[in-house]
Amino acid sequence: MTLRRALFACTVSLLLLVRSVAAAEMVSIAGEEINMRSGPGTEHEVLWKISDGFPLEVLATKGDWLQVQDFEGSSGWVHKKTTRATPHMIVKANRGTAQQINVRREPSTKAAVVATASYGVVFKTLERQGTWVKVEHGQGVTGWVEGSLLWGF
Template sequence: MIGRLGTLILIAVLSVPAAAAAVDMASIVDNDINMRSGPGMQHAVIWKLDAGFPVEILSTRGEWVQVRDFEGASGWVHNKKIDRTPHMIVKANRGTSQQINVRSEPNINAAVVATARYGVVFKTLTTQDGWVQVLHEKGTTGWVDGRLLWGF
């Protein structure tokens, strides 16, 4: 028997909602990196990834990392091709020509400094109140509502 105190502790632990697991994000370090169907060079290349492309880390096996992209495709990449520097990708407006606004400050009323379409990759600089300060490879910086990005 676990006793009265043990029972109370068990009830308390089980009644607390499980905290959401932190997502382990990374990005690809070079262009034209192979994502493979399994953890090893002998496995088929199923996708090519470019520098900065954000991925979620699912697991590791030896020198290989299982990753998932923002559209749900998963595969394996060598660990030397992964960087823990966070990047984000525009997930809003898939299949449309609509673009999201990149703003001068982290609020909906701030001036628009640029726009970006679905699939555009940004380096993450910082976050504030649900907004992400981003840097585009061409040098543009600004703020994007985090709900429009994958990797946030």
């Protein structure tokens, strides 16, 4: 009987460990001017508005509401219907500076630069190759960005 309990305890511990190291659930905003609220319901204060594609990490759920956190660590609540699973990324590099990141033709620092982007610019994620991410901007620009410069995956 004690062996069975020990095996059960090990199994539960392993499941908890696997769950804790699992990748964070990410969503992106599906619509223009979505309200980020202070609590799970329309009766709660609107903290700010977020735009289409903005990536968020899901922290918890309550009914049809998601408690989420953005790339700067700010959190709030959004309704599930205002989100989608389509992966998006946001530029997290160079906060507080005018410096921009390069969007390149190929996944290499030697590849031609097709565009630049500032802190806070949102991209749709198309694919990943090693540490590089192929992204598309809403204005049609497509290219590769080194993953350490982005947040959302």
